[in-house]
Amino acid sequence: SQQGEEDPQALSIQEGENATMNCSYKTSINNLQWYRQNSGRGLVHLILIRSNEREKHSGRLRVTLDTSKKSSSLLITASRAADTASYFCATDASDNAGNMLTFGGGTRLMVKP
């Protein structure tokens, strides 16, 4: 079952612009993670934000978390063509005994040079 839902499903921007992707989820969580996937390749962990954190930065990435709205956003600033990929949010839910991540359907980002 999908816990997270990303929005939009697809996003096309010009190089240099910012890209914002949103994720909504349904149950309480321990943390929320963002992953990147280049076409047909393995997922790469980008950033993790814990339930008691509201904002986190890593390089050109900024993640926010609003637990009252059960939502998160990933902002990529000054995008580059190499940022073209699919981006997934994944939730680590509080009632999980098995450290199970549940993934959303992803946002396909295309950055045009």
Add this chain to the structure above:
Amino acid sequence: EAQVTQNPRYLITVTGKKLTVTCSQNMNHEYMSWYRQDPGLGLRQIYYSMNVEVTDKGDVPEGYKVSRKEKRNFPLILESPSPNQTSLYFCASSLWGSGEGYTFGSGTRLTVV
């Protein structure tokens, strides 16, 4: 280099012919997991393991088996593959309970004809 290694990368097989997809990690992670990725359905967990000899079902375990005899290895076994198991498979590992991100393998693209 810290990594999760899956083999094979590509596999075409016939219905009913038993196959094993291997997964190995060199990070001494307790937790390992298998996911399948299908268009429109996102990533769904098949099985996971919290440590040696401890395995449990994920969301879509039917038709699959796993074993965890050693900490580093977590093979996925399809005893009698069927065409609906045609998919892209990923193995992942993490430090259990750490809240850190998962490390994913590069994926195995399986086609069952």
